[in-house]
Amino acid sequence: MLLALLAQEGVNGYEYRCLSALAVADQLSQTDLGAAAALDPRDVTHTVRALEDRGLVSRAKDPSHGRRQLVSLTSDGQRTAKRLADTIVEVQDAVFGNLTRKECATLLALLERVARP
Template sequence: MPTDDRTPDRVRSRPTWLLARAHGRALALLHAGFEAHGDGLRGYHYRLLAALEQWGPASQADLGRDTGIDRSDVTAALRQLEDEALVERRVDPGHRRRNIVTITADGQRALQRLDVVIADIQGDVLAPLTPEQRRQLVDLLEKLV
């Protein structure tokens, strides 16, 4: 008996599928938010700015490790951030193969704007859940990760 949602049965109730679906919906909202208020930035940029704001200046390799972003992608994302003066890169005098990356005042402001956008989206994503259910979901997902 086909339901309204014609996703095949073997797919519909699988946890991996539900995760993909839920993540897809969240991602769509995030992309829309970045599109509307993100000044051309994307997820990678936000993660990098967040790491810099929290732990201060760091090398690109450390940034990659702290954010789970590949070194090569860190390079590309930082170039854009630097182009928009949200970040500064200079060679570490003590270790000249390293770049020391610093968030600028503009970067701080961009990060704070994104914080608001992203925080709002959390509510949109979790809209179907009660506060207690939201807490449960976060707990369970944290166990999974």
């Protein structure tokens, strides 16, 4: 369901994760973006390049570290990230709408336990 809705917005899961992380942090190095989006460094490079080609992010050299690239959302990227956040709310409502707050909290706690190594 989520991937289909993201595809309607023209992004894949990796791109969504990067846009979402940048919407929260404003500007990140590619390394930090990979950590925030839980992506492999090669996937970050490919994903950032694809987003940059579509005008959703921009890259600039970090003035404090010559080899590092800083990634930030463009104005189009900010609008896209907002639309995607709204899409996520719709998905959450559809998937979890029948659960009580307590049931949602329990489910989240269990999922966090499963996700931890």
